[in-house]
Amino acid sequence: MKWLCYCSAAGAILGLFAVWRMPLPLIVRSIGAAFFLVLAGLFIFCGLAPSGTVLAALIFDTLAIGAMAALFVVVRFWLSDRAEIARLRNIAQRNADQISVVSHEIRTPLALIRGASDLLAERSPGPLTDSQARFVRTISGNCHAVIALAEDLLTQARIDAGMFELHLHRVNLRTLAAEVLAEHRQLHDMQFALDCPGAPPRVWADGALIRQAMTNLINNAVAHATNTKLITLRIVNADDQVLVSVSDDGEGMDEARRRELFKRFSSGRPLQDGTGLGLVITRQIVQMHGGDVFVDSTPGRGTTMLFSLPEQSPERVLSRAAAGAS
Template sequence: MRLVRPATQTHVLTLVLSSLCALAVLVVAAAAVVRAAGLAVVVAIVALAIASVLGAFVAVRLHTLKRDAAELEHLARNRADQVSVLAHEVRTPLAVIRGSAELLAEGRPGPLTERQVRFLRTILGGAETLSVLSEQLLVEARIDAGIFSLRLEWTELRTVVRESVDELRSVHGHRIVLDAPGPPVSARIDAQLIKQVLINLVSNAVRHSDDDRVVTVRLSRSEDDVTIAVSDDGAGMSVAERQSIFTRNFSGERSRDSGGSGIGLYISRQIIELHQGRIYLDTLLGRGTDIVFTLPIEGPR
């Protein structure tokens, strides 16, 4: 329920009352001159009265719209601040959990059994999921509040892609293949956000394919753009899924589990569009899915 401040109520009532007073005066004037001036003057006076009332209505409506816009902006900024605090509070314990798990995975305290390795991979996967989710919620809140800005720098993209793939290999049991031959490719991007997009897309591919399937990440360059594709040979998507894949809360009908938050692909589209790039998919039911995005080498203009 929206609360209207007393000052706002007074202002609106003043506008309405003044309009009604003006209307009453004009009606009295019309009655006084009706016999002497004739119908034309009466019509003019009535027209002025109607214009006065309509003007007051428009003024009240504009005032209400401005107030609502200010309240929505205030709420969005508050939400972004709250999510930012939450994300900060979550990062520290997650870093401790991931660091400890990685030390165990390296075998420093001693060798692990096969069963312990499986448990350890579950811990790392859960920590990675929470870390990505906190970043996604933070980006979404800032975009919705209109306070989000890119940190653009010239970045070697092959390095970003390779680091992302290496990180994902340590978390997921799938075989993740990197296909990025050729010389270094530099582009003006927000590297942290593009890394988040890659994690989102690969995690989505893993979630929609069996453990024995392969997920492939490809990178190529044209004259003005860089193209990155994430492909899987999983179940593919139905028509309904294709239409809603980049919307909030998408999870997919054939997802192997419900571990996805449902906002990863939506946030990925927002990030790519902020870079003035494009994101699209190519999929057939039963034949896998390719999600492809392009980035302008010079960055957004």
């Protein structure tokens, strides 16, 4: 019954070619092809050996059929997973495109409204009464809030779709922080302070994203800290990283509220406005730069939100961002 061994060897060779042409990673195809090559050699040896028996051929045939069946099951599941990943990626891409369009359509008219309200607040067209000035500040503040929300939604959609890219340059954090605080001083009737001792800290980062992170932390302090009189933005060099913190002298928060801070659509203030998306975005931005976000709060003694930015090369930042996105 040596013919059975030769037929089995031919089947193993066909299996080798079938495995090699399957849409599998190279390492998987190589292992499968090597397995069937060994089987073909055993079948040929069985046919040539004088002691070759039908039982040995049947055993080898069973091994070959079992291996082929297992391989096809693995391939089926692997292709199914690839199709599902592609489908989810397409959905995320469409969602990101839709949110991008909506964000653009929202930001454009709001930017015009904000510009007009800022001109009125500066009294460029003429003097305002106290009531008119208050209404103008309300308009301007809410325009800034909605524009910031649109930016958060757009950033989140791009991150979820895996289409986000960092645009790195050398960022002067003191200058950036001063610009952010200048914007907030025009919007809110409270004191803002910048504490940045020593030489201006500089890091390789995406300046627009770091501005967004700082703005989100300050907005969070303004919106959630009751009875706040002073908000301090502090930037400190610490070993091989830069620490950026936003502190308020408000009521602080307990452990239960702290656990809710980094959950989407949870503002930490029950029955009050706020999506809580800003802090989620802030943590993702910071983690893409290789840092992290921390919270230090004591009830009745205020809250400090802090994030770290490692001092590293742009190549290192991009590699960290790519690893995080994957």
